[in-house]
Amino acid sequence: MKKKTMWLVAAALTAGSALTGCSGSGQPASPSAGTNTPAQKTKFSISYPTTVSTGYHTRIPDLSKDKWVLKLGELTNTELDVRVTEDAKMNLMFAGGDIPDVVGVIGTATTKSLSGSVESGVFMPLDDLLKQYAPNLMKQVPKAAWDAVSYKGKIYGIPEYLSNPSRRATFIRTDQLEKTGLPAPKTVDEFLNVLRAMKKNGVENPYQMRENFKYADVIFGAFDVLPYKDQFEVQNGQVVPKFFDVENTQKALQVYKTMYDEGLIPKDFATISSTDYTKNINGGKAGIWSANATGLPGYRTGNTQVTPSAKVDIIPSPKGPDGKAGYFYYTPVVRSFYINAKTKPETAAGILKFFDWMTTEQAEKFFSLGIEGETYTMENGKINYKFPKTQEDNEEEGFRSGTLWATHDATYNKLRLQLDDTGRDTLKAFDTVLAKEGLSGIGFYPDLSSFVKFPDLAAQQDVGPKLIIDHMIKMVYGKEPISDWPKVIEEYKSKGGNEIIKEATDRYNKKDGVIELTVGK
Amino acid sequence: MASKWEAAEHVPFQFATARQKRAFIRKHALLYIISIPGVLFFLVFKYIPLAGSVIAFQNYNIFRGISGSPWVGLEHFQRMFAYTEFIGILKNTLLIGLYDLLFAFPVPILLALLLNELRVAIFKRIIQTVIYMPHFLSWVIVGGIIVGLLSPTSGFVNHMLKMFGIEPIYFLGEKSYIRSILVGAGVWRDSGWGTIIYLAAIAGINPDLYEAAQIDGASRLRQTFSITVPLILPTITILFLLHIGNFLDFGFERVYVFLNPLNSENGEIIDTYVYRAGLVDRQYSYTTAVGLFKSLVGLALIMIGNALSRRTTGESLY
Secondary structure: OHHHHHHHHHHHHHHHHHHHHHHHOOOOOOOOOOOOOOOOOEEEEEEEEEOOOOOHHHHOOOHHHOHHHHHHHHHHOEEEEEEEEEHHHHHHHHHHOOOOOEEEEEOOOOOHHHOOOOOOOOEOOOHHHHHHHOHHHHHHOOHHHHHHOEEOOEEOEEEEEOOOOEOEEEEEEHHHHHHHOOOOOOEHHHHHHHHHHHHHOOOOEEEOOOHHHOOOOHHHHHOOOOOOOOOEEEEOOEEEEHHHOHHHHHHHHHHHHHHHHOOOOOOOHHHOOHHHHHHHHHOOOEEEEEEEHHHHHHHHHHHHHHOOOOOEEEEOOOEOOOOOOOOEEOOOEEEEEEEEOOOOHHHHHHHHHHHHHOOOHHHHHHHHHOOEOOOEEEEOOEEEEOOOOOHHHHHHHHHHHHHHOOOOEOOOOHHHHOOOHHHHHHHHHHHHHHHHOOEOEEEEOOOOHHHHHOHHHOOOOOOOOHHHHHHHHHHHOOOOOHHHHHHHHHHHHHHHHHHHHHHHHHHHHHOOOEEEEOOOO | OOOHHHHHHOOOOOOOOHHHHHHHHHHOHHHHHHHHHHHHHHHHHHHHHHHHHHHHHEOOOOOOHHHHOOEOOOHHHHHHHHOOOHHHHHHHHHHHHHHHHHHHOHHHHHHHHHHHHOOOHHHHHHHHHHHHHHHHOOHHHHHHHHHHHHOOOOOHHHHHHHHOOOOOOOHHHOOOOHHHHHHHHHHHHHHHHHHHHHHHHHHOOOHHHHHHHHHOOOOHHHHHHHHHHHHHHHHHHHHHHHHHHOOOOOOOHHHHOOOOOOOHHHHOOHHHHHHHHHHOOOOHHHHHHHHHHHHHHHHHHHHHHHHHHHHHOOOOOO
16 A cells, blocks of 8 residues: 555656656646647546446456557557446445545446445545536536536536436337237327237237336326336425326326236236346247337347247337326436546546547547457448457447446447447437437435435335335235325325425425436436 | 263363473464464454444444444434334244244254165165255245246246146235245255254264164154154254344345235345345444344343253253
């Protein structure tokens, strides 16, 4: 540890004398964000977040010498000490005290994985540095994303953002739909009729339901009563969760109950895990399902492997009585990156330039396509991309374009998707379907402190509070009457919900860490 | 493992001079040396971490450490008892622990006695291996297997029920089945493994006793009840007491894999609650407080069990 500090001091001194040397010779070092990088290489350590314990990064013994990392260093005039940290192990990193210069995390400045480090002053505020060294980034990132990586009015993180927060879509087996002779469902009633017709034709799970309504919330969406964290709304001057809308919640539950009673969803959906869900869909047992739109290529391959004639498409989600449809809007930040407060100012400047570079066309090409002559070639202005063939190739591509590309619009990777048919279909789905649906709401960053106090009432990004989900599931299974919903709301209120509503309303009125997820920027 | 007759025979070494003592230690130096790793293990991994329990009385912040975090007294304990579902969770923990003690504990003993009666060695070995194999599967896998077996649409159990004209039952969707499933899964996974100690104890019984009994005309059953069972009773008692010590440590993952909204009312135990409320939300202090409370209940149980056992059988842990 001591040795390391000594080295850092030595490095800083050399850097310092180099700078004075420059100014001495009459060429003042320009502090503005020049595209021409100075000769001095910025050296820093960076931790990229991941959710998986497998993949390309686990096969490379020293990531700092990996070919993509070296190339990235060459392009950005940096020397990178790269590591990939599993999200679940982030708290170990903080507890151990060995915090790299740049720490990436899945989520925002106040996400649990950061263990409250931003609040504790482990990272530096970036407002001034961003203006000075990363003007392009400053312009590109939407305001909602900056808000989500700020704490007490100061920007702490550099976000990988979403310009279109509508991410999930309704998938259908078009070939099964054609067999029923019905048009694609536009309303909830039509949706039910299509499911019934599919059931008659022998589709095992007309709608692929799953435990806790996760990725099975199309009906809650249609009635605009999603019970999630960022789905608060103003009712009678108070900020409340959307399930306080008794009438629509009951209607949505009734639709789910109908689906359950008629066998349109698996009878044991309360224990259908994400593994079973994927297995059923790719095994051709599902007719309609909800999933991330970016999953389209995967579902097409999966389904055609079992049934060669299978056709999978994204359709507009069925509309509810008020014309609303779709799924919740995501937090506009996917990942975000923080700079250690102990980092030297020169290094911090270099780091910001590194992130600023990521918004350039050169960066887009490098991350999406790789190295010319190696992973792609240009022929008369047309790109010939070497598509990954094996699982290993796929993981390598994922590491390059998914992990290393720290800040950019993560809605989709346009350059890469344009290259083949499914990719173009995915783009089309985003632009023509997803851009027109989705449910706005009010969210709080950092989380409401009353959530911590009442864990049973705390919602997550895409799972409702335990208390609410428990009652909802029991009602769908007919173990409790749906007419009891007002009682559930009373229970929620009495077990701490009143405190949650009060805090939410106060913070909303004071505009303290409030993010309104709405369509458009 | 001090039983009463052993205690009577036990005479501590007495040395006339200090030199004699040193000579004795030097003579058995090797034994002292090989005990070091064990002693160190308990010190480093069991005793030193105990000090960390103080964070139960603080608002622990990992960036400030134990010395910098504010003290809050019994606040976390108050919050624990104020939680409306806490009594239900405690009741589940105690009931599931009790069922486990009543139903799962005797199974390895029965299995060991039955295995002991098998005369074809190869058959006995195969059976033994087959029944202890599940122990090496992780709970996630065991959970997957059992959820699959009990599925109302594709599960084997419901197929059988259908053959007898019974409507399929959604076992994991009824709160009344969950405790039986939890304990049953444990029996399937671990009882084979549990037989090993009993088989070893049975192997240690002097064959002369059986010979004598045979000459006196005792049947096999008679021999089992009059020789095998009484002679492995000390082992049974010790294991029983150890089990009581772990009474509340039913285990997190073996419950977590089976829980869903339809059965959690009867299935949620302290460990799963700690995970849900504490670790997921990074509430280190609160979690520690709940864990500490659990340890205290465990300690009380083992002391009661030990005292009862010493009175009734003369066997005790300490």
